[in-house]
Structure formats: structure tokens, C-alpha cells
Amino acid sequence: MNIPTDLRYTKDHEWVRIQENMATIGITDYAQSELGDIVFVELPEVNTSVKKGGVFGTLESVKAVSDIYTPVSGVITKINDQLEDEPELVNQNCYDKAWMIVIRMDDPAEITALMDASAYEKYAGAEAK
Amino acid sequence: MSFTCETRASLETLLNTIGIDKKEDVFSSIPEDLLFKGKLNIPEPMDEEKIRRKMDFPVSGTIFAGGGIYRHHIPSAVDALTARQEFFTAYTPYQPEISQGTLQSIFEYQSMMADLTGMHASNASMYDGATALAEAALMAIRKKHVKKVFVSRATNPSYRAVLQTYLASHVDVAIIEIPFDPKTGRTDMNTLNETIDKDSAVFIQNPNFFGICEPMKEVSETARNAGMWGIVVNEAISLGILEKPGAFGPDIVLGEAQSFGNPVSAGGPLLGFMCVKKNLLRAMPGRVVGLSRDKNNTQSFCLTLATREQHIRREKATSNICSNQGLCALRAAVYLNLIGPQGLRDTALQCAFGARYLRDQLMDKGINTVFSGPFFHEFVIRMDTKKRKDLIKKGIVPGVDIQNVYPEIPDGLLVNVTEMNTKKECACLIEHL
Numbered sequence: 001m002n003i004p005t006d007l008r009y010t011k012d013h014e015w016v017r018i019q020e021n022m023a024t025i026g027i028t029d030y031a032q033s034e035l036g037d038i039v040f041v042e043l044p045e046v047n048t049s050v051k052k053g054g055v056f057g058t059l060e061s062v063k064a065v066s067d068i069y070t071p072v073s074g075v076i077t078k079i080n081d082q083l084e085d086e087p088e089l090v091n092q093n094c095y096d097k098a099w100m101i102v103i104r105m106d107d108p109a110e111i112t113a114l115m116d117a118s119a120y121e122k123y124a125g126a127e128a129k
Numbered sequence: 130m131s132f133t134c135e136t137r138a139s140l141e142t143l144l145n146t147i148g149i150d151k152k153e154d155v156f157s158s159i160p161e162d163l164l165f166k167g168k169l170n171i172p173e174p175m176d177e178e179k180i181r182r183k184m185d186f187p188v189s190g191t192i193f194a195g196g197g198i199y200r201h202h203i204p205s206a207v208d209a210l211t212a213r214q215e216f217f218t219a220y221t222p223y224q225p226e227i228s229q230g231t232l233q234s235i236f237e238y239q240s241m242m243a244d245l246t247g248m249h250a251s252n253a254s255m256y257d258g259a260t261a262l263a264e265a266a267l268m269a270i271r272k273k274h275v276k277k278v279f280v281s282r283a284t285n286p287s288y289r290a291v292l293q294t295y296l297a298s299h300v301d302v303a304i305i306e307i308p309f310d311p312k313t314g315r316t317d318m319n320t321l322n323e324t325i326d327k328d329s330a331v332f333i334q335n336p337n338f339f340g341i342c343e344p345m346k347e348v349s350e351t352a353r354n355a356g357m358w359g360i361v362v363n364e365a366i367s368l369g370i371l372e373k374p375g376a377f378g379p380d381i382v383l384g385e386a387q388s389f390g391n392p393v394s395a396g397g398p399l400l401g402f403m404c405v406k407k408n409l410l411r412a413m414p415g416r417v418v419g420l421s422r423d424k425n426n427t428q429s430f431c432l433t434l435a436t437r438e439q440h441i442r443r444e445k446a447t448s449n450i451c452s453n454q455g456l457c458a459l460r461a462a463v464y465l466n467l468i469g470p471q472g473l474r475d476t477a478l479q480c481a482f483g484a485r486y487l488r489d490q491l492m493d494k495g496i497n498t499v500f501s502g503p504f505f506h507e508f509v510i511r512m513d514t515k516k517r518k519d520l521i522k523k524g525i526v527p528g529v530d531i532q533n534v535y536p537e538i539p540d541g542l543l544v545n546v547t548e549m550n551t552k553k554e555c556a557c558l559i560e561h562l
Contacts, residue, residue, distance in 0.1 A: 040411065040436075058445075060411075065436045065445075 001124060002029040004095055008111055009120035012069045015095065021108050023072050026099045027059070027090065030124045035061040038090040041083040043100060048076045052110055056101060059090070068100065072110045078102040178202050178549070191554045193487070195507050195545025196338070196529035197258070197285045197363055198396060199388045201476065202548055204467050207390045211460050221455030223416070225431040231455070232430035235418040238462040245368045245465075246382040247375025248404035252415035253453035255401030258363060258385030259288040262332060263295035264414045264448055265359050265383050265403065269330035270302055271447070272412040273356035277329040278302060281316040283309040283337035285363050286534040311537070314341040314500025314509065318351065327356045334361035334384075335374070338531075339500055339543065340484075340507025342371065349377035357381065365389050365402075366547075367505050369470075369477035381405050390464025391457050400457035411437055414448030476548055480506035483546035487555045491544075494562055499538060506547060511540040516562075525558055 003009075008016040013031035017024040032038065040060035050056050050070040057068045079101050083089060089098040105111075115123060144150065156164065175183070192200060211217065215230055222228040235253045242251040255261040262284075269275045278296065280289055289306070296302055305324070308317045316333060325331060331352045335343045345360075352358035360374040362384030368374075374382040383403045387393075391400055405413050411434065419433030439446040468476065484506040488498060491510060499509040512527060520527050528544035535541055546555070 042411065060436045065442050067445075 001121070001128075002095070003117045003121050003124070005117040007095070008071075008114035008116060009123075010069065010071045010114060011123065013124070014069060014071050016071050016111065016114055017099075018108075018111055021105050022077070023074070023103045023105055023111070024099050025056075025068075025071060025101050025103065026094055027068065028120070028124070029094055030128070032091050032094045032098075035059060035064065035066060037062050038087045041087045041090060041100070043079045043083065044076055046076055046079055050074065050076060050103065060087075070103070071114060072103055072105050073107060074103040074105040076101050077104050177204060181205075191525045191550075191557050193528050193544045193546060193550065193558065194526045195340075195364075195547070196531070196543050197287065197385065198393050198399070199364055199366065199545065200393050200547055200549045201366060201388050203390050203392060203464065206467055207460055207463050210463050211456065216459055217456070219456075221453060223432050225429060229430060231459075232418050232432075234459045234462050235416075235453070235455070236420060236430050237466070238458045239418060241462065241465050242386070242402050243404050245365075245373070246362070246402075246404040247373030248382050249407040250410050250413070250417070251402060251404040252413055252417050254386075254455075254458040255383075255403055255415060255450065256454060257387075257397070257399035257401040258285070258361070258383070259291035259401075260295070260450075261383040261385075261401035261403050262288045262359075262361055263292045264450070265332065265381050266292055266296060266304075266330060267448070268381070268409070268412050268414065269357040270296075270299060272409065273327075273330065275328055275330045275356045276302055277324075278304045279307055279321070279325065279329055279331045279355070280304065281309065281333050281337065281343075282306045283314065283316050283339055283341070283343075284332065284334040284361055285338045286531075288334075288361065288363075309337070309339075310502075312500070313502040314339040315343055315502045316348070318344070318347055321348070321351050325351060325355045327354070329355045331355045331358040332361055333358075334363055335371070336364065336367055336505040336507070338363065339502075339509050340504040340545070341500055341502035342505060345372070345374075345377045349379070353378060359383060362402075364505065364507075366473070366477050366480060369473035369475075370481065371477075371505070375404075379406075380409055386461050387457070389461035391460050398454065398457055400454050400461055410434065412447060413437070415450050416453050477505075479548040480546060483548065483550055483555075484508065484544075486552070487544065487546050487550070487558070490555055490559045494559060496562070499541065507543060507545040509538065510542050510544055511538075512542040513540050517542065520558075520561060523561055525561055527558060 013028045015026050015028050038059055038061050042058045044056050052070055052073045054070045055067040056070045059066045059068060080099050222231055239251040266278045293304060296304060307320050310317050333343055333348050335345055337343055357380045359381035360379045365386040366388045386400045386402045416432055417434045418430055421429050421431050423429040435441060437447040439449060439451050488508055496510050517527060528542040531541040531543050532539055
């Protein structure tokens with residue numbers, strides 16, 4: 001299981017990359033391998049306000065449709081358009097090319113509630129069993 | 130093989146096979162003076178509708194009622210083909226293993242609807258035009274989070290009523306009627322211009338409920354500022370003559386396709402349709418049949434994009450419709466295949482000509498149309514209730530009474546002419562006025 005140490009993680013298997021007050025969000029390697037081949041990624045529009053714990057998009061795999069949850073509250077400043085035409089990037093490169101949205105955080109303190117790599121490794125490891 | 134069809138090619142094949150040049154040579158052994166040269170004492174050739182009326186219903190009702198459900202000629206082959214046991218079922222079978230014929234017919238229906246409307250994709254059909262409009266509004270709420278749904282008051286009143294019902298639980302979404310110009314009968318563009326923003330969805334019916342063609346170019350220039358906008362087609366036959374709705378750039382085109390091979394009956398069953406732009410494909414409700422290949426690499430058909438639907442997405446599904454109007458859609462597909470593009474155009478032209486003919490006859494009697502806008506095959510006149518009821522007693526239905534749904538048009542009567550209304554029927558109406 002690939003879990004980069006410079007990222008933060010949620011219990012819903014999203015990763016968060018923090019740069020000042022901006023948070024970039026995607027799904028983890030564990031999540032993509034559990035979902036299987038992703039065939040469609042539905043993302044919100046730029047400038048949408050989102051609340052922590054809310055749903056910001058959906059992932060459609062061959063076998064299921066799953067919601068993607070917002071780890072932090074704020075306003076969406078960027079979305080990854082490329083995923084519309086190349087949803088397979090989520091399977092191929094989930095931590096880099098398959099970033100999904102960027103949120104300008106309302107409250108950067110919210111990130112303290114997120115797991116670091118070692119905590120997430122334990123969490124995902126337990127779930128995998 | 131065909132037993133009755135005589136094309137030039139098949140005739141030549143026959144003649145070549147028996148070794149003669151022209152068909153008269155078959156009778157060359159009969160002496161000239163014994164050959165019958167006169168004209169047979171039988172009636173002139175008749176089209177299917179004339180024969181049907183002669184043999185089946187010698188007295189056809191003189192009916193000018195439309196208003197959302199229309200009488201059109203239905204070739205007998207529609208009944209013959211759709212009543213085949215392989216097709217005729219109350220519940221559409223979708224399993225690709227056993228239903229390739231059904232699935233192919235739905236795929237063809239979708240392809241033709243998408244082509245006729247000029248949109249990217251069509252679903253496998255909806256219950257009727259009214260629910261198609263309501264589902265389109267729900268789509269705008271779900272996908273674009275609109276807070277206002279603008280709908281022209283010149284839209285079929287039943288559609289607006291069903292829209293109210295479907296949106297009743299969306300307390301934060303307002304349905305706003307755009308008034309129509311009492312002179313032209315067209316939707317009031319000024320009101321539309323002033324009120325539209327990204328938080329709104331707009332739906333315009335064309336031709337509208339009064340039969341009037343809306344200024345679609347103007348409409349599109351305003352409506353594209355909305356979060357989502359759609360064109361409602363209440364009379365699918367109009368697609369044979371008017372510019373494709375898709376040409377005006379709407380997000381969605383929806384409506385009623387009963388006119389394609391489905392009888393008026395007692396007001397149903399109807400055939401709703403919905404066609405969308407590519408980017409709304411996954412937000413669209415209803416079933417979709419796709420073209421695929423099976424494991425032997427043979428062309429095959431199966432349901433596709435099913436992840437939008439309830440059995441997978443549960444409460445987040447695009448709609449609770451998980452069926453389609455299978456048999457009615459099949460009738461539409463067979464009908465369109467039988468009449469073809471030219472037939473559809475001819476039908477639409479006959480409707481338009483017929484309506485103008487009756488309008489002129491009425492004007493000669495001093496009865497004018499209420500609205501000045503250009504119309505397709507329906508127009509509004511004024512006729513008091515007593516006169517209308519007298520005509521009905523005589524077996525003439527002069528139109529649909531609309532004064533209850535449009536109190537602002539007292540004595541309003543919506544008169545419709547299709548290819549089914551003969552000159553004789555028009556004369557009959559005029560005579561009894």
C-alpha cells in the first residue's frame with residue numbers, strides 16, 4: 001500500500017495536501033484498489049462552497065458508485081478537468097495526476113483532525129483485514 | 130421475398146429470367162382483337178387511410194381536438210409489427226441474453242429521437258411529456274442547484290400541473306410562470322430577459338400550447354444565461370418541418386412523441402421523450418440502451434450507464450423511473466422507420482397546410498384567430514360554450530375548450546388540424562357554425 005508521508009488522510013480514504021491555506025484532495029491508493037477500474041469521476045463546479053464531511057463528488061467504478069467526502073470546509077478554487085476524459089488516472093496515479101479538487105480553507109485548524117501517514121497506515125491496514 | 134412489391138429492378142429480374150423484354154410480351158399469344166383495351170370498372174387507387182375509412186369506419190368523426198394529444202395516420206404495419214409476440218409484452222424485457230430484438234428497437238428509437246431533436250443522446254423514453262418536463266426540472270435542481278424554475282405560461286397546462294406536483298417537496302425551489310403576449314400568443318421575452326440568472330432553469334414549449342411558434346433564436350440568446358434551459362416539444366410531428374430544437378443550443382429537449390405511431394385512445398398511454406447534451410448524459414433519468422459487442426465480437430445491445438439508476442445508486446439515483454414506455458417507444462420506432470424523413474416532412478406540411486386552409490375558411494365566416502403569431506397546426510379562436518356543445522351534439526368536435534385553464538382567454542377554443550382532417554370535414558364544420 002502506497003501512503004506518502006507528506007500527506008494527511010481521512011477515514012473515508014481521501015488524501016489532503018496542504019499548502020498554506022489551500023488543500024488539494026484526492027483518494028488514496030487503498031481506495032482506488034478497493035474500487036477497481038474507475039470509469040467516471042463527477043466533480044463539482046469551481047467556486048462551490050463545501051462543508052467538512054459533505055459530499056463533493058462521485059466515483060463510478062465498474063461495480064459501484066461511491067461518494068467522495070470533503071475533508072475540510074471552504075471554497076473550491078480548482079477542479080481537475082482531465083479526470084473527465086481520463087478517469088483511469090485515478091487507478092494509475094492517485095496521488096499526483098489524479099488530484100481532484102483544491103479548496104481554499106475557511107479554517108486551517110480543521111486539518112488537525114486528519115490522520116498522518118502512519119496513523120492512516122494502521123487504520124487502512126485494520127480495515128483491509 | 131415480397132409478393133406485391135414491383136420495383137423496376139425486380140420486374141427486370143423477372144423478365145430476364147423468362148427471357149422477354151416487356152411484360153406485355155407475356156400475353157403475346159392472345160390475339161389482338163381478344164385483348165381487353167378499355168378501363169376496368171373499379172375505383173381509382175386510394176391511400177391507406179382512405180381505404181381504412183371506407184372499409185372500417187365509414188363515418189369518421191369530425192374532430193379538431195388537439196391540445197397535446199394528436200390524431201395522426203398510423204400505418205397498419207405499426208400494429209402488425211408491434212403486436213408480434215416477440216415484442217408484445219406489458220413489461221419490457223431488458224436481459225441482453227434474450228432480448229436483442231427489443232433492445233435493438235429501443236436503440237433505434239433513441240438514435241432517431243436524438244437525430245430528430247439534434248441532441249447528443251436520448252433515453253429509452255419517459256411516461257409522457259408532462260413527467261419528462263418535471264424530470265428535467267429535477268435534473269436542473271440536482272445538477273445545477275437551481276432555485277427558480279421558469280416555465281412559459283404558454284406551456285401545456287397539464288405539464289405545468291405535473292411540474293408543480295413533482296416539485297412540491299422542493300420547498301426551496303420556486304416555479305415561476307413567464308407570461309405570454311396577449312397579442313401574438315408568444316412568450317413575453319422582456320420578462321424573460323429581466324429575470325434569468327445562473328440560479329434558474331428555463332423551459333419553453335415550441336410550438337407552444339396555442340400552436341404558436343416561439344421566436345427560438347431570441348429565446349436561446351436569453352435562455353442560455355440560465356443554469357440550464359430546455360425546449361419542450363408537445364407535438365413531435367413538428368420536428369418534421371421546424372428547425373431542429375438542438376440547433377438553438379439547449380441543454381435538454383423533451384416532450385411528447387405520442388404522435389409517432391400511437392393512437393389518441395382515451396388520452397393515453399403517451400410517450401415521453403428526453404434528449405440531452407453529452408455533458409448531461411450521466412445526470413439524465415431513465416434507461417439507456419447502448420451498442421456493444423458480445424464475447425464473439427458480434428454487434429449486440431445492452432442497457433448502459435446503469436450506475437445512474439436506483440438499483441445501483443439507491444437514494445442518490447437520478448430518478449425513480451427505472452422502466453420505459455417500451456411498447457409505445459417501439460411503435461414510434463416502427464412508425465418513423467415506415468414513413469421515413471420525407472414522410473415525416475410531408476405529414477408536417479399537410480398539417481400546416483390543413484390548419485391554414487381551415488383558418489381561412491373560418492375568417493371568411495368572420496371568425497378570427499385570437500393570436501397573431503405564426504402557428505404550426507393549431508390556433509385559438511373564440512366560441513361560446515353553447516355553440517361548442519351544439520356542435521358536439523351534431524358529432525363535430527370543433528376543438529379543445531381552454532377557457533378553464535386560461536381564464537384570460539374567455540371562450541377560448543384551441544382548434545387543431547392534422548393530415549387526418551379532410552377538406553370535407555373542414556366544410557362540415559364551417560357549414561354547421
